[in-house]
Amino acid sequence: MFNRRELIGGGAAGAALLLAGNAHAAKRTLDVAYVNGTVWTGLPGAARQTAIGIIGDRIAAVGAAAVRAATGKMTRIVDLGGAFVTPGFIDAHTHFLTGSKLLSQPNLREAKSPQEFARIVGEAAKTLKPGQWLQGGSWDAELWGGELPSKGWMDPVTPDTPVAVQRLDLHMLALNSVALKLAGIDRNTPDVPGGVIVRDKNGEPTGILKDAAMELVNRAIPAPTQAEKEETVRKGIAHGLSKGVTQVHTTELDWITHETLRGLRAKGETDMRFYSFVPLQDWQKLLALVKAEGRGDDWVRWGGLKLQYDGSLGSRTAMFYKPYDDAPDNSGFPIHKQADVLQWATDADAAGLQITIHGIGDKANDEILDIFAKVAAKNGSHDRRFRIEHAQHLTQAAIPRFAKQKVIASVQPYHAIDDGRWAIQRVGAERLKGTYAFRSLIDSGARVSFGSDWPVAPLDPLTGVAAAVFRQTIDGANPGGWLPEQKLTVDQALHAYTATNAFSGFQDDRIGLIRPGMLADFTVIDTDLFKADAKQITDAKVLRTVVNGKQRFGEGSEV
């Protein structure tokens, strides 16, 4: 018996060589032919195709004629029954380990009142052994009028369980009294720079910790083992594949996800691809890794760094020029000193590492753009692909700077239809003009990448496409679209989830398009997204997810 891998040269280099021409010219036939589909290839201006042929891990033929010509006796034929096909969805912004953990944690998004919050926490606590930490949550105080949770809500139902449940934006934790005690937090605990311990009028901690103060409790929680973390990520991978996701970028401020992914990769294919970011401050550690081992491979890749510049809109910690409309003494704050960020970014960029910085408020975004400009001026021109994660509130002057400075706006469309319910209360109508300004950015020539920020928003690109194209807020209050002038076309939204994200991860030569020679990553959906309304896109079902030439989700999967 022939070994197929040997036949195609044993790896990507051999396959690329063999497939450099069209499949007809190659001396062997397709392994798999997906036929009778409606294929959006992602190539600008290209007509729909109906068929995709695969040899090994690569796309070898596209289009009915090319696929037919390369089909042989051994080719497995998969009839797509007219289903819609897109290049595999890439999610440019996830907190993948955190999101994966939540798949088996209490869902506080369902809590619409303090009573429901307490009930869900109490029920989840019953499933744990005494002393075991209850985490996760994703609560949203806006659902019950805005009052922050307090230990008093939870204490009666959690006498033996330490609770530290997070706000859905990950910028606040709500603790019960057991957790406060284990974390050593009481009325005498001083505040933490870059964070807040919320206290009642008597000076007692209420249980809410914001931003850097969350570290006080995080270090009291015992760390899960490597095997437990890998098991958790496997659940996340299965979930992502079921949503048509073929790659995620993990935009993290620690190394935990990175190490977990490397552990998983050591055991074999990870089924979904990863591009792993680690903290900017640790650029020397990353550089040492790159020098010793390169940048990983197309399953788990690294070489990128992330920094958080400011906080979030929901927690009123995002940094603006002017105070919040609903908090006149507060305009947010930077997490790091500007001079430090400039130094880290200059050094990391000179070392050839990619940099992305989280920026939410208008002032934060301007300062990040200033830093990127200084770094580029100092280090000279090269293909650096700077990114700003969120780029959420921009001054009108900032919008054209993205294209001019070649900075990628890595945005999350679901946040727009979520925050759109209440953003005006925080920032007012004038500042909304540059809020989630996806269309303005694209029209100005900027590259716009799409992600979810999972678990802040669902790991579900279809909800993201619907959000970007229709901008209907999740409360149903804006059926014609919230800030409708910022709506995108389906084509633009799909590009943002595929080819642009491949570019944002320096992989546009091999993923993000359906074209001969590319790695065979694509997603099959039961609905033609170009002919659907918002609800039809959101409700569309992913039928199959193919990664690296193998179907890894859906009917007749190969793994």
Ligand SMILES: [Zn+2]
């Ligand atoms: Zn994030």
